[in-house]
Amino acid sequence: xxxxxxxxxxxxxxxPPEKIAQSVANHQSKTNIGAHSIxxxxxxxxxxxxxxxxxxxxxxxxxxxxxxxxxxxEAAFAKFDITCAHIYHSLGxxxxxxxxxxxxxxxxxxxxxxxxxxxxxxxxxxxxxxxGKEIFEDETHQWKVNK
Amino acid sequence: MKVTxxxxxxxxxxxxxxxxxxxxxxxxTAFELKQKCLSPLAIVDQDSVQVAVNQxxxxxxxxxxxxxxxxxxxxxxG
Numbered sequence: 001x002x003x004x005x006x007x008x009x010x011x012x013x014x015x016p017p018e019k020i021a022q023s024v025a026n027h028q029s030k031t032n033i034g035a036h037s038i039x040x041x042x043x044x045x046x047x048x049x050x051x052x053x054x055x056x057x058x059x060x061x062x063x064x065x066x067x068x069x070x071x072x073x074e075a076a077f078a079k080f081d082i083t084c085a086h087i088y089h090s091l092g093x094x095x096x097x098x099x100x101x102x103x104x105x106x107x108x109x110x111x112x113x114x115x116x117x118x119x120x121x122x123x124x125x126x127x128x129x130x131x132g133k134e135i136f137e138d139e140t141h142q143w144k145v146n147k
Numbered sequence: 148m149k150v151t152x153x154x155x156x157x158x159x160x161x162x163x164x165x166x167x168x169x170x171x172x173x174x175x176t177a178f179e180l181k182q183k184c185l186s187p188l189a190i191v192d193q194d195s196v197q198v199a200v201n202q203x204x205x206x207x208x209x210x211x212x213x214x215x216x217x218x219x220x221x222x223x224x225g
Contacts, residue, residue: 041225058224061155061217064202089224101225121225129199129217130224131156143157144223145195 009069009087010062014098015040023086023104033083033106037113039121041101043094051136056144057093058100061129072123080116082107087120089130148172148212152184156220158196161188171210178206180216195221 020038027033046053069087076085083106090100103120107113125146132144148171154162162184169180181198190196199217200208210216 056223059155060224061153061199061202061219064199064217067202125222125225128222128224129155129219130222131220132223133156143220145221146223146225 007070007073007086009066009089010060010091011088012090013092014090014094014100015088015102017099019088020102020104023102027084027106030083030106032108034108035110035113036104036106037110037117039101039103039117040099041121042099043096045096046134048134048136048142051138051140053096053134054137055093055095055135056100057133057135057141058089058091059131059133060089060091062091065128065130068128069124072120072127075123076105076116076119079119080105080107080112082112082116085116085120087124089124089128093135148210150180150210150212150214150216152180153215153217154184155217156223157190158185158188158218158220161190175210176206177208177210177216180210181206181218184218190220 043056086104088102094100103117105113105116133141134144135141149168151168153166159165177198177200185193197219198206201215
């Protein structure tokens with residue numbers, strides 16, 4: 001069963017926009033689905049003390065992160081009547097404007113899919129050991145903290 | 148008694164390494180090991196660093212031979 005399989009979440013580098021289109025296409029044969037909900041995280045060019053962020057370099061405690069991702073998935077399937085859920089998160093250096101997080105849930109009806117996607121995003125931000133180094137245009141850096 | 152300590156993000160940067168093996172001579176909790184590792188470092192908010200033992204967040208556990216301890220600065224995924 002799909003919910004029990006441990007899926008690999010991390011991808012090296014930015015998530016290509018084509019992956020989103022392909023993921024949607026992959027679900028067109030599943031006609032019990034009536035709603036998809038997608039969240040895409042994009043690297044923002046924050047300006048901090050006059051310096052502009054050019055990229056974020058993501059690292060993770062990968063073994064623990066994959067375990068926590070799996071726990072979040074299990075909890076989401078228990079909580080929401082979703083048909084499927086897919087999560088991808090980038091590692092490595094992701095430039096501003098590029099995508100670093102792709103959450104994709106599907107359900108019979110919109111409300112559940114939207115709530116489930118929101119649940120995934122909030123849980124990922126709070127619980128998964130991922131670290132982000134904000135690299136400025138002048139090549140200095142600071143460490144990002146989720147709000 | 149040997150434990151492996153893994154450092155991430157700003158902790159790894161301050162420490163200058165990602166991992167080391169420490170030899171503990173007395174019973175030590177995860178919290179005590181965290182304090183010992185962080186105290187020489189120039190990290191302003193040491194309370195924001197969480198500690199995982201064998202991939203579970205738990206500061207109160209008493210460490211045993213072969214444990215993997217990870218010092219985790221604030222999360223920044225998404």
